[in-house]
Amino acid sequence: MPNSRRSARGSNSAQLRRYNERIVLQILRREQQASKADLARATKLTNAAIGAIIQSLSEDGLIEDLGKHHGGGRGQPATILKLAPRGAFGFGVRVDRTNLETVLVDFEGRVIGRASHEMVLPAPQKALEIIRRDLENLKGLLSREEQARLTGIGLAQPFNLGAWLHELGLPEANFRLWDTFDMAAALEDGMDLPVFHENDGTAATVAELFYGQGRQNDDFLYMFIGPAIGGGLCMKGDVVRGVSGNAGDVAMIPVAPSKLSTAPLPRRSNDILLTRASLISLARHLEPEGFPGLNRPDLQAAVDNDDPRFHEWLADCVDALTPSLGSAVALLDIPLVIIDGDLEGSFADHITRELGQSLAAAAPEARNAPEVRFGSFGKNAGAIGAASLPMFFNFSPRVSILTGGSSGAAAGRAVAFQSAD
Template identity: 35%
Template sequence: MADNAKAGDDRPSSVIQPLRGSNQSGLRAYNQRLVLSLVYSHGNLAKTDIARLTGLSAQTGSVIMRELEAEDLIVKGEPIRGKVGQPSVPLSINPDGAFFIGLKVGRRSAELILINFLGEPRATLRKSYPWPTPPLIIEFVRDGIAGMLAELPAALRDRVAGLGIATPFELWNWTEQAGAPREEMDQWRGCDLRAELARICAMPVYLQNDATAACAAELVFGTHPGLSDFLYLYIGTFVGGGVVLNGSVHSGRTGNAGALGPLPVTGPEGNPVQLLDRASIMLLERMLKSAGRDPSPLWNSPDHWEGFEELADEWIGIVARGLAQAIVSAVSIIDFEHVIIDGGLPTEVRAKIVAATQAEVGLYDLRGLEVPGILPGTVGHLARSLGAASLPLFDKYLIDRNARLGSA
């Protein structure tokens, strides 16, 4: 793939609408991305479907599909017979056609993931820590990528197309909330993590805000069908979010659109506080420490929280009240069809948060507002690392009609 276009398309076919191709040879790379995007969205398509959706001539379409097949990016399925004329041969994405690595840098843990062309994890590594520093993250990535590449068959290693990074912006500004020493977190000032990792990686490196990357993962790899406009909320160490409009992630002027953590909400004494103080796992950590309980399972076992159910239920109520206020404020500005709530937490905890938030939203005076559907996310604690891995996928192979999520 020769150009730098990028996509924010989704698996459900309603997200990628028919896009028009060009029969001019100079736009061949664009047409290749167009075909890949359509096949990626629909799962598989016959040549006749591709011609109908793109408007490409039969000759141009055949040439492009032969090129993509020669590059091992698409594969032919079994012919479908029983109709008039030649049997239809479905084309689908080759899972081993390309691979992508994603890095999530969190305030309590880092995660490295290797995915195939369909977004299926091939390897994951996780490291917990009291707080992150640049040397710690660089060493984790260097050793982790070397191990992941060693596990790939030799013939596939040159198909790893890039490393995406999902990280909170301005990590040094959250020293007090993270309980980290100021001098440790100040190492992030002036640290260009993308440049540092590019020096040790023989591949393009991309960077995006962690919550926006998680939003992209839900859009691309999530299983809610046909969602094209939604507000996304991710509950991690702190809460963050993202915005999807017209089937693409809207990252905003600085890449921080939907970063709802600083949004003012009502605190315990009726005073305004930031949402991140009311709807973050950090709050539950503090509650556990105050009760003399070990908070490490929150970070070491994001799929299994056991032994502190009563405190977790109390925390869920606090989270729901904060999220409800944020949602009502957000839909007063943009009439989102849906709100998706996800996070680095167990499935049953997420379900309780969704139900409690729905109930809290119902307590507001909603005259003049269309209440959005509130849904659980479908990607879970891997959302940020998967979103990071999707950055090179978008940039190298697919088409986004709206905006880039990150750049090499």
């Protein structure tokens, strides 16, 4: 029995140490740089404890020092620390109904390499061939030593790819095949790296939390307007998954039918948000007969050229988003809505301004409308979100690490890769 107690204490101590290491990494990710004294104050750890953590993270190659800095007061100048950009790497794979995208990111979330294919989603085996080829090409951008610091592959894709084809105006084609194909298992078998699989909206939310505006905001609802619309929920600095991994899936929120003459007739008395707030609905409004042939540059041109049809669609989109977000805010009491999308340029200004004004006008008495901001990554959010998954599971200071849950097991992988080099 004494040995069992000692083993339990040792296990708890190791988990607590790992948790504190993740807290230090989170502080450096949020503040960009800090001294040992800054970290000790922020974590409320002793100088000895924070010194041991800094030494461990430095030996693992996850942090580096920027040299000495004298703050103007008495005493020795402080050593300034920051994340080591090439201390860890992650792959991200975004599978969408009209796009395949693969990226390689460093520890600070910067994209090192990217491959993208604008296409209606092919059959799973064909998509797997394309993704594996892109992953091998991107892996070649790293040295052999750096390849040992790959933390895994993040896979982001809409769940139920074969559903809602009527609302999206897409042919059945190969989509139904995806409902029974396990892309995560296929990638893990072929690439010899752990695969972290999430809904694409949840993955993009992780990117915003880990590398974007979530570094200063712990509570927000995130939405991404792509071919469909996806979303995710962040509360108390962590992403809420839900029982099936679909928390924050705003696409399914019931809304009134669109007033646009180009919108498909709903199959029920109400419609769903994805029919009105999606780039496929914009494409349908631009070219009612030939919209499946339009791609992202075509839609971007409508924004850049201030096409009246874009503004008609935007008004309908905001009209659907306003009551949806009003209900979400009433239920969740969140102060911030982050909306991102595949379109760039003036699209960010248009959507945030008009949605912000509409939410303010619709706010009930004695309640404030949430702030609306555009996301940090635009069209890259899905792929960077996917690449953020292995980083998040390896380095995020989530409480479940302390309980030895599944995330605790994932959190040990990065160190194992490094120590094997």
